[in-house]
Amino acid sequence: MAFNQELEAVTQAFSGHGVDEKSLVTLLGKWDPLERESFRKKTPHLFSEDHERHFQRWDDQYVRLLKHEFVRFKNAVVLWTMHPWERDARLVKEALKKGPNEYGVLIEVACTRSSEELLGARKAYHSLFDHSIEEDVASHIHGIERKLLVALLSAYRYEGTKVKDDTAKSEAKTLSNAIRNAHKKPLNEDDEVIRILATRSKLHIQAVCKHYKEISGRPR
Structure with missing residues (x-):
């Protein structure tokens, strides 16, 4: 199946009139990051462009609609199609809501992403929630780990090969x-x-x- 046909099939699967889970699993599972980006850009009724921060974000109203369409399936599919910046921003937000048992997600995002990816997650967080990651971490976490987590999530590390x-x-x-x-x-x-x-x-x-x-x- 040509990519344009796949794009049409996935768009139809997200139609809101009953979700075609088989199509979503088959097609989304084989798309690479560039193909997922193309999907986001070509479906403006699903994604809106944040021109200031240069990424495409899910339309919140549509995410709520999908939640009613397929509760079991929603999180995996929606996260998979998201721009990576938005995905990390939403994962951080959810971890803060759930509390200390989920703070490992914050460490994972802070320590496994490149400097540009982490910066992108911070930009997406601004766009989605009108707050910074740093201020939400500082206001939600009150234990001794707060200072370290704020510092890790604020970092923009050197990524070259030189070490003194x-x-x-x-x-x-x-x-x-x-x-x-x-x-x-x-x-x-x-x-x-x-x-x-x-x-x-x-x-x-x-x-x-x-x-x-x-x-x-x-x-x-």
């Missing part, structure tokens, strides 16, 4: 001292630990961990 080994070794010593004195000050409240975890590149943090294991005598 002397700096990594120095920060490994800082981390070792913080862990040794965690009974006096929890790691989640240690500004230096938070700075290292929230601002350093992933390669730099790997180097810090390597030096920490050497300093602490822990196995590699």
Whole structure:
């Protein structure tokens, strides 16, 4: 089936007059990110363009309609067709609503996305909820993890390959001292630990961990 025919079939499946689950599973499951983006751009009755932040977002009214059409199927399909920025923004919002047991979602979004992807999620959050991720995290979370989570979700990390080994070794010593004195000050409240975890590149943090294991005598 040609892509234009697939596009028509998926659009029909989202018609609001009974959802064709088989078509959705078959076609959406094989589309790559560019094809899903093309679907969003070619269905303005389902998605609206945020011209300021440069992404396509689901129409909230249509999402509510789909919820009545297929409760069991809605979340997976809607999330799959979303722009990745919107998907992450909505996942963060839902995790904040559900509370501490879902805070792992915040860590996943903050630590597994590229700097541009995380920035995009923050832009989408602005567009969808008229708040920033940072202010909602700060206002919803009141435990000792708040400072670290705000810092992680605010980050825009360097993603190059250069690592200053002397700096990594120095920060490994800082981390070792913080862990040794965690009974006096929890790691989640240690500004230096938070700075290292929230601002350093992933390669730099790997180097810090390597030096920490050497300093602490822990196995590699």
